[in-house]
Amino acid sequence: MSLEVIRGRCWVFGDQIDTDLLAPGPYMKQPLAELATHCLEAIAPRFAREVRKGDIVVGGFGFGIGSSREQAVQVLAELGVAAVVAKSFARIFYRNALNLGLPALCCETLQVADGETLEIDPLAGRIRNLDRDVEMHCPPIPAELLDVVAAGGLLPWLQQRRAAPPA
Amino acid sequence: MRMPATLVEKILARASGRDSVMPGEIVTCAIDLLMMHDSGGPRRVASRLQALGARVWDADKVIVVSDHFAPATDLESAEILALTRRWAATRGVKHYDGVGICHVVLQEGGHVQPGMFCVGGDSHSPSGGAMGAWMVGVGATEITGALVTGTLWIKVPQSARVNCTGQLQRGVSAKDIMLYLCAQLGMNNDNYAIEYAGAAVRGLPIAERLVLCNMSAELGAETGIVAADQHTLDALACAGRAFAGDLSHWQSDADAVFAMQVDVDADSLPPQIAAPHSPANSAGIDTLTDRVTIDQAYIGACTGAKLSDLRMAAAVLKGRQVASGTRLLIAPASTAMTAQAAAEGTLATLTAAGAILLPTGCGACAGMGAGMLAAGETCIASTARNFKGRMGSADASVWLGSPYTVAASAVRGAICDPRELLA
Numbered sequence: 001m002s003l004e005v006i007r008g009r010c011w012v013f014g015d016q017i018d019t020d021l022l023a024p025g026p027y028m029k030q031p032l033a034e035l036a037t038h039c040l041e042a043i044a045p046r047f048a049r050e051v052r053k054g055d056i057v058v059g060g061f062g063f064g065i066g067s068s069r070e071q072a073v074q075v076l077a078e079l080g081v082a083a084v085v086a087k088s089f090a091r092i093f094y095r096n097a098l099n100l101g102l103p104a105l106c107c108e109t110l111q112v113a114d115g116e117t118l119e120i121d122p123l124a125g126r127i128r129n130l131d132r133d134v135e136m137h138c139p140p141i142p143a144e145l146l147d148v149v150a151a152g153g154l155l156p157w158l159q160q161r162r163a164a165p166p167a
Numbered sequence: 168m169r170m171p172a173t174l175v176e177k178i179l180a181r182a183s184g185r186d187s188v189m190p191g192e193i194v195t196c197a198i199d200l201l202m203m204h205d206s207g208g209p210r211r212v213a214s215r216l217q218a219l220g221a222r223v224w225d226a227d228k229v230i231v232v233s234d235h236f237a238p239a240t241d242l243e244s245a246e247i248l249a250l251t252r253r254w255a256a257t258r259g260v261k262h263y264d265g266v267g268i269c270h271v272v273l274q275e276g277g278h279v280q281p282g283m284f285c286v287g288g289d290s291h292s293p294s295g296g297a298m299g300a301w302m303v304g305v306g307a308t309e310i311t312g313a314l315v316t317g318t319l320w321i322k323v324p325q326s327a328r329v330n331c332t333g334q335l336q337r338g339v340s341a342k343d344i345m346l347y348l349c350a351q352l353g354m355n356n357d358n359y360a361i362e363y364a365g366a367a368v369r370g371l372p373i374a375e376r377l378v379l380c381n382m383s384a385e386l387g388a389e390t391g392i393v394a395a396d397q398h399t400l401d402a403l404a405c406a407g408r409a410f411a412g413d414l415s416h417w418q419s420d421a422d423a424v425f426a427m428q429v430d431v432d433a434d435s436l437p438p439q440i441a442a443p444h445s446p447a448n449s450a451g452i453d454t455l456t457d458r459v460t461i462d463q464a465y466i467g468a469c470t471g472a473k474l475s476d477l478r479m480a481a482a483v484l485k486g487r488q489v490a491s492g493t494r495l496l497i498a499p500a501s502t503a504m505t506a507q508a509a510a511e512g513t514l515a516t517l518t519a520a521g522a523i524l525l526p527t528g529c530g531a532c533a534g535m536g537a538g539m540l541a542a543g544e545t546c547i548a549s550t551a552r553n554f555k556g557r558m559g560s561a562d563a564s565v566w567l568g569s570p571y572t573v574a575a576s577a578v579r580g581a582i583c584d585p586r587e588l589l590a
Contacts, residue, residue, distance in 0.1 A: 025535055026556070029243040155215060
């Protein structure tokens with residue numbers, strides 16, 4: 001997960017965007033690129049076709065509820081989504097996002113509409129809506145996990161640790 | 168001075184090598200048991216382990232279960248299953264290959280014991296809580312990390328207690344408790360580990376406790392747990408893995424702090440049904456006024472096709488027939504349960520009623536096996552989730568109910584209160 005500032009156009013969804021909407025079961029056997037074309041098609045057929053690299057997905061409460069399938073994170077990354085911001089995340093989706101390097105920030109007071117631009121500083125826990133010139137705050141990433149996040153995810157972190165075991 | 172602790176806090180303290188833990192702390196816990204299945208398991212971790220040049224930290228603590236793609240319905244499934252088989256064999260890892268759904272075979276095999284810290288590569292892993300253990304689900308990357316390090320970080324959740332008083336009435340089951348809770352508490356309870364307690368829970372067999380813990384995933388909780396008691400010890404002895412620990416330690420202290428308590432009056436709880444497309448769209452079946460005709464009734468999955476679930480269905484179906492124009496599909500949760508259902512006559516009752524028997528496995532619940540739905544079709548299922556598109560077409564409608572309710576609805580061809588048929 002990059003700790004740099006992210007600026008992107010938003011796609012705004014409601015509460016409880018579940019893993020079956022993000023990565024539909026019937027396509028789970030297909031390669032990631034194919035699965036990604038079905039991301040959110042049940043509620044937003046345009047999304048997978050029209051989302052651009054660097055866009056931000058915004059959700060309500062319980063974003064990513066459901067399965068442990070990390071393809072729910074990977075399809076978003078595959079489509080170029082730069083970050084997900086939600087009022088709250090389902091616990092496995094949140095862990096998967098950190099582990100896979102997709103910035104995921106939790107902001108209960110988020111004010112944003114479809115198509116507006118957000119600027120996210122994941123390290124400071126600050127989100128700005130550039131269209132409305134308002135600033136919102138979110139809890140920063142827990143200090144205990146910053147190393148993993150700074151490394152770009154769990155596997156790169158394990159790789160670094162194995163290359164240079166702690167003294 | 169001794170700090171009062173909940174059951175969950177005691178397990179996390181033990182697993183993280185501390186005297187006590189506080190909600191909100193992040194602790195690193197040593198894993199006693201790691202389970203992964205064919206969908207999120209070897210298929211997704213093998214190449215990552217290879218890239219890391221890493222080995223499994225302790226093959227004796229790892230169990231692989233093939234259930235999502237088993238038995239193979241196409242070439243992709245067959246290849247995934249073959250890869251899973253090869254990986255488990257070459258690592259010397261215990262592999263349940265198409266003989267049952269992961270959460271159910273772990274319990275049948277006595278692998279999960281009171282006080283253990285377990286992790287599973289599946290969101291319904293809280294099912295392990297039925298044995299008085301901590302078990303949580305994670306994704307495949309995190310499973311990879313856990314396989315290498317033998318540890319998992321946990322943000323210590325607040326403990327919540329669901330206190331079920333009284334006794335469930337005829338035609339009402341653990342599934343109804345969970346659908347009721349999904350409606351009451353919603354699906355965003357991620358700060359909580361939920362301990363299910365009270366007379367109604369103590370009276371439930373392990374298979375029904377598994378449903379409580381299993382559907383803690385639908386509440387969005389960190390996990391669910393039921394403190395071990397004589398039922399637990401009997402189940403472990405039956406599996407040939409008698410518990411040797413101190414049962415009295417693996418209980419919440421009488422003065423432990425619960426951040427939330429919810430009371431459920433089992434005596435007055437009616438059967439519940441969840442309308443499409445969320446378990447949280449639940450209500451008592453008596454509130455349903457419209458006739459909802461169904462094309463398919465599905466008894467399947469870890470949540471809803473154990474031997475106890477098959478018996479519930481049989482109690483309704485005995486001497487009755489599935490309605491014309493409706494299909495009742497039953498995919499038992501394990502082959503051992505199928506065998507037992509056959510030996511005791513339960514299976515004959517189901518098939519005589521016209522039920523179509525499907526192979527053991529996650530099947531249509533995960534949108535992967537037999538029993539998928541076409542656009543415009545309506546299904547009632549004993550599974551845990553009815554998210555849009557989960558069981559096939561995004562234009563299908565899935566309702567959730569207990570095995571009693573699913574079986575009764577199959578008989579009527581429309582959603583039906585099972586108490587009408589059990590009276």
